[in-house]
Amino acid sequence: MELREFINFPGLTFPGLKITLLKPDIFFKQWYSWYSKIHSSHLESPLEVFHNHVYRLGIPDSHIVLMLADDMACNYRNPKPATVFSHKNMELNVYGDDVEVDYRGYEVTVENFLRVLTGRLPPSTPRSKRLLSDDRSNILIYLTGHGGNGFLKFQDSEEISNMELADAFEQMWQKRRYNELLFIIDTCQGASMYERFYSPNLMALASSQVGEDSLSHQPDLGIGVHLMDKYTFYLLEFLEEVHPASQANMNDLFKVCPQSQCVSTPGHRTDLFQRDPGSVLITDFFGSVRKVEITKDTINLTSPVEPPIKRSGSSDIQIESLTYVDQLPVAEIIHQKPKQKDWHPPDGFILGLWTLILLVFFQTYGIKHLKHIF
Amino acid sequence: HTHLNYKLGLTLQNRTSEALTPAAAARDEFQEELVIRPLHSGDIYASFQFRTLWDTDFLQEGQKVSHYRLFPKSLGQVLSKFSVRELHISFTQGFWRTMQWGQPFIPSPPGAELWVWFHDTVSDVDGNWKELTNVLSGIFCASLNFIDLTNTVQPSASFKPLGLGNATDHRFLRYATLPREIVCTENLTPWKKLLPCGSKAGLAVLLKSEKLFHSSFHSQAVHIRPVCQDEQCTSKAWELRQTLNVVFDLYTAGQGKKEWSLFKMFSRTLTEACPLATSSKVYVDITDNPELSPATPLLSQAVVLGDRRTYSVFDLTRAETFGQLRSLNLLLRWKGDGEMLRPLLHAERYVAGFGLQTGEIHTVIYNNHPYRAFPVLLMDSVPWYLQLYIHTLTVTSKSRDNKPSYIHYQPAKDRHRPHLLEMLIQLPPHSMTEVTVQFERALLKWTEYTPDPNHGFYVGSSVVSALVPSMVAMNTNFTQDQPLFSSFVPVKEESSYFVRVYTEPLLVNLPTPDFSMPYNVICLTCTVVAVGYGSFYNLLTRTFQVDEPSLPLAKRLANLIRRIRGVPLLT
Numbered sequence: 001m002e003l004r005e006f007i008n009f010p011g012l013t014f015p016g017l018k019i020t021l022l023k024p025d026i027f028f029k030q031w032y033s034w035y036s037k038i039h040s041s042h043l044e045s046p047l048e049v050f051h052n053h054v055y056r057l058g059i060p061d062s063h064i065v066l067m068l069a070d071d072m073a074c075n076y077r078n079p080k081p082a083t084v085f086s087h088k089n090m091e092l093n094v095y096g097d098d099v100e101v102d103y104r105g106y107e108v109t110v111e112n113f114l115r116v117l118t119g120r121l122p123p124s125t126p127r128s129k130r131l132l133s134d135d136r137s138n139i140l141i142y143l144t145g146h147g148g149n150g151f152l153k154f155q156d157s158e159e160i161s162n163m164e165l166a167d168a169f170e171q172m173w174q175k176r177r178y179n180e181l182l183f184i185i186d187t188c189q190g191a192s193m194y195e196r197f198y199s200p201n202l203m204a205l206a207s208s209q210v211g212e213d214s215l216s217h218q219p220d221l222g223i224g225v226h227l228m229d230k231y232t233f234y235l236l237e238f239l240e241e242v243h244p245a246s247q248a249n250m251n252d253l254f255k256v257c258p259q260s261q262c263v264s265t266p267g268h269r270t271d272l273f274q275r276d277p278g279s280v281l282i283t284d285f286f287g288s289v290r291k292v293e294i295t296k297d298t299i300n301l302t303s304p305v306e307p308p309i310k311r312s313g314s315s316d317i318q319i320e321s322l323t324y325v326d327q328l329p330v331a332e333i334i335h336q337k338p339k340q341k342d343w344h345p346p347d348g349f350i351l352g353l354w355t356l357i358l359l360v361f362f363q364t365y366g367i368k369h370l371k372h373i374f
Numbered sequence: 375h376t377h378l379n380y381k382l383g384l385t386l387q388n389r390t391s392e393a394l395t396p397a398a399a400a401r402d403e404f405q406e407e408l409v410i411r412p413l414h415s416g417d418i419y420a421s422f423q424f425r426t427l428w429d430t431d432f433l434q435e436g437q438k439v440s441h442y443r444l445f446p447k448s449l450g451q452v453l454s455k456f457s458v459r460e461l462h463i464s465f466t467q468g469f470w471r472t473m474q475w476g477q478p479f480i481p482s483p484p485g486a487e488l489w490v491w492f493h494d495t496v497s498d499v500d501g502n503w504k505e506l507t508n509v510l511s512g513i514f515c516a517s518l519n520f521i522d523l524t525n526t527v528q529p530s531a532s533f534k535p536l537g538l539g540n541a542t543d544h545r546f547l548r549y550a551t552l553p554r555e556i557v558c559t560e561n562l563t564p565w566k567k568l569l570p571c572g573s574k575a576g577l578a579v580l581l582k583s584e585k586l587f588h589s590s591f592h593s594q595a596v597h598i599r600p601v602c603q604d605e606q607c608t609s610k611a612w613e614l615r616q617t618l619n620v621v622f623d624l625y626t627a628g629q630g631k632k633e634w635s636l637f638k639m640f641s642r643t644l645t646e647a648c649p650l651a652t653s654s655k656v657y658v659d660i661t662d663n664p665e666l667s668p669a670t671p672l673l674s675q676a677v678v679l680g681d682r683r684t685y686s687v688f689d690l691t692r693a694e695t696f697g698q699l700r701s702l703n704l705l706l707r708w709k710g711d712g713e714m715l716r717p718l719l720h721a722e723r724y725v726a727g728f729g730l731q732t733g734e735i736h737t738v739i740y741n742n743h744p745y746r747a748f749p750v751l752l753m754d755s756v757p758w759y760l761q762l763y764i765h766t767l768t769v770t771s772k773s774r775d776n777k778p779s780y781i782h783y784q785p786a787k788d789r790h791r792p793h794l795l796e797m798l799i800q801l802p803p804h805s806m807t808e809v810t811v812q813f814e815r816a817l818l819k820w821t822e823y824t825p826d827p828n829h830g831f832y833v834g835s836s837v838v839s840a841l842v843p844s845m846v847a848m849n850t851n852f853t854q855d856q857p858l859f860s861s862f863v864p865v866k867e868e869s870s871y872f873v874r875v876y877t878e879p880l881l882v883n884l885p886t887p888d889f890s891m892p893y894n895v896i897c898l899t900c901t902v903v904a905v906g907y908g909s910f911y912n913l914l915t916r917t918f919q920v921d922e923p924s925l926p927l928a929k930r931l932a933n934l935i936r937r938i939r940g941v942p943l944l945t
Contacts, residue, residue, distance in 0.1 A: 074467065074558035074587055082559050082587035097583055100515050101560040106824060107517050124505045125519075126512020155825040157889075321607040322538045324864035327872040328841045330749050333531045333798055334779050 052094060053239045054140075057287030065116060065131060067103040069155050079222065086228055086236075087218070102129050110160045118171045135176035140184070140285040144229065147187030149210055150195075166196040173199040180273070182285040186231045188213040191267040202272045203280075205253065207231030208264035215263050230262045242282050250277035402428040402444045403652045404570050406577045407858045409685075411659040412706055414714040415474045416624035417590065418634045422577055423479075423858040424569055424616040429603055431610060444650060445614060446568040448513055449598065453612075456502045456509075459546070460491040460535050463510060464595035467557040467587065468621075469878055472720050477679045479859045480617045482593045483835035483876040486516055486555035491535050492546040503548045515560040521550040525757065525834075527794045530782045532753040532839050536863065537599030538610055551755070551834035553879035557592060559583040565594050568616060569648075576648025576690070577656075580640040581618065591621040597862075605852055615862070635705045643703040647690035654690040656704070657857060659683055664708030668697065678860045680844035680871050681715060685857075718743045719750070721838045723877035730815060730885040733760075737809040737836055737877060741801035743843060748870075749779070749800045750840040752809065756793040756833055758786035759816040759884060766812040769797070772805050788816075815884050823886065833880040841870040 190206030216226035234257035511518035647654035727733035780798035
């Protein structure tokens with residue numbers, strides 16, 4: 001029996017997907033990790049806790065692109081608004097006080113996800129919605145939701161296939177948009193999503209093999225949904241022990257959640273990765289380090305608060321005083337002249353109609369008869 | 375040679391050599407204010423206003439503003455890049471119940487609302503509008519990029535600028551609402567980051583999302599406009615007002631007792647004023663004589679929204695306000711038995727009709743003034759997929775036809791423009807005016823449906839703007855130490871005050887196709903093709919041959935012998 005069927009948040013018509021990406025800070029030219037994740041109805045698991053861990057390990061919000069398809073925290077059915085808990089003890093509010101969601105609701109579509117990855121966004125897209133990575137960035141992509149053999153569901157109406165994802169990563173490689181990419185997916189038959197990758201420097205982890213289902217971990221009887229997926233729960237437990245100077249490597253990550261705990265068999269793929277996974281640190285993707293130089297010099301800061309501006313100064317020069325606009329000038333409104341509509345040349349249909357009429361007219365009567373009419 | 379941590383204040387990073395001379399830098403100041411008003415229903419209304427005033431001109435040619443101090447740089451750059459004269463954006467969760475709570479200080483419709491006045495030097499207003507919405511969606515983490523020409527209107531008489539100016543050509547005004555937009559922590563976070571003190575000091579420490587969103591009404595807004603620099607009003611200053619209105623419910627947050635305290639509302643108490651603020655005050659409305667502790671001798675009277683109210687003032691810039699414990703926790707208790715002042719203007723809207731083909735929108739406006747009639751401007755912006763039949767538009771007051779003195783109607787263009795209907799209606803005293811218009815629901819293309827079309831489609835709130843006659847003389851003088859909540863809307867005459875009332879947004883169901891039908895059709899077609907046509911094809915093109923079964927070895931040898939003998943063969 002597939003427990004995922006019961007995981008949908010009660011009343012919501014669709015589970016959605018969230019994606020978070022971290023973007024590097026180009027000014028500092030550091031190894032900033034890129035972190036992206038998609039989450040479905042299990043809002044709690046990936047979004048917040050991952051966000052917390054990644055945040056804790058040093059990646060700032062400006063380097064995270066978060067995509068949430070469902071609004072669970074402020075949904076009217078949430079008995080504790082603006083909070084999402086990862087454990088039924090309700091000890092840690094994973095939605096936090098300073099979360100910044102970049103794509104939410106209907107904006108989370110396959111098209112937007114692929115556009116963010118490949119960088120082909122409209123020119124007016126703000127910076128916080130872009131993946132501003134370069135060839136020295138490490139990107140972490142985390143997706144969770146409902147999926148199947150070769151696809152991942154978005155918003156209950158769309159799917160992304162493993163081929164599309166592989167092609168998107170190849171585009172990223174061609175455009176030098178990443179140095180190394182870690183792809184984690186927590187869905188049913190998740191391993192099918194990384195089967196088709198063919199670009200170099202990709203490492204992938206999935207929560208279940210083809211033909212297996214990923215299961216959820218804990219129900220909360222208060223809201224009636226399950227709070228987290230098994231794989232993510234154990235992954236996060238593992239990340240709790242990781243600190244910014246930790247030497248844990250990818251081989252430890254592959255051992256997370258064996259079949260005895262997860263029921264499904266987690267899989268991984270490292271053949272496209274050029275380095276040995278044993279030498280890749282977890283913090284290469286999950287954390288970031290900034291170079292800081294300490295100085296012993298002192299800097300004098302001038303007092304920030306200036307005395308309040310005296311605004312009632314008298315002036316000898318007679319300057320015309322400005323006035324506020326009348327909010328409801330009734331007389332002016334009633335006598336407002338109707339807006340002059342700009343003249344547009346006739347539309348195609350009207351032109352065609354008139355051409356037809358004229359043609360028929362000249363056909364019937366002929367040009368030489370016109371002088372009798374005019 | 376230090377690498378500065380990016381978290382250090384802007385003051386250090388933005389100091390260039392020229393800006394160090396104070397004469398060159400334009401002066402700015404910051405004021406913060408909190409007004410707490412107990413409501414008759416037992417709920418409590420808290421209104422935060424944070425104002426930054428800056429004596430500079432973004433739009434002056436040749437002068438590039440680069441030194442930002444209290445005014446947030448992200449907004450300043452937006453203003454200069456898009457030549458914005460006025461910007462008003464609000465995010466609201468919940469609906470303001472006028473009849474139970476009275477009039478709000480700053481009204482706002484449910485969802486997101488954005489209206490902008492551009493400068494008259496702008497040549498392509500639509501292009502600037504599109505880019506502005508995208509930039510704002512990044513700043514506020516909201517899906518404002520869904521604002522496009524299909525939900526933008528250009529009101530012809532409503533939404534006059536709230537700031538300084540003389541000529542108002544409505545070609546430079548754009549208005550849009552997103553009634554479906556949700557407001558959550560991710561919208562509050564960047565809003566708090568725009569404040570000079572952030573959420574670390576001053577009144578903003580009270581803004582914790584777990585408590586703010588556990589309320590009946592939550593609205594946060596940003597208003598930017600040019601205002602008078604001083605009483606003479608000879609030069610302009612830019613004003614940025616960030617307002618946050620929240621109404622805490624008696625039962626969900628108040629546990630049923632009409633006893634509120636700052637700690638109960640916000641789970642925090644005040645410990646200090648924002649060091650960058652020149653004034654930081656808390657006003658508590660004590661007109662209905664509630665019990666307030668700690669008591670304060672400072673009292674202030676203000677006429678706001680046509681009503682004279684008395685306020686207890688707590689000045690946070692003074693250390694003695696915080697007492698021995700260095701923290702201020704106001705306690706308010708009241709009985710709420712008396713009569714509430716009935717709001718003079720109130721509006722409602724609903725959809726009537728049945729079925730998925732036609733319907734009728736009813737807008738009801740109430741004038742509760744006993745003897746005065748006044749005109750109101752009703753603005754309706756209906757999406758194109760509700761096709762309005764304007765010939766069925768009727769305006770009735772007291773069951774008699776009431777002809778509006780001004781009607782502006784711009785019909786919709788499918789997938790390009792929404793309907794815009796603006797009417798100036800004279801409301802008779804003590805009456806109910808009903809505006810009805812019939813519509814037909816359109817069938818959308820299958821790609822235009824949202825992932826959850828059976829939820830319905832939202833129609834934005836109607837806006838009713840009016841100059842309501844006031845029972846109490848309004849204050850037309852502009853003074854520096856006027857409380858912020860009374861100086862939001864400029865008051866031009868004593869006898870009336872300007873009010874804007876928003877109706878409920880509508881939720882209409884459009885005829886929705888069954889999205890599982892393509893799958894069903896494919897199954898059915900393939901079955902019919904396979905069974906019906908397939909059999910027919912086979913019948914026509916297959917030839918049948920009689921096939922002799924092969925005999926076992928013994929019989930074959932026997933047949934060989936029989937052939938030699940010339941005897942009939944075995945089968």
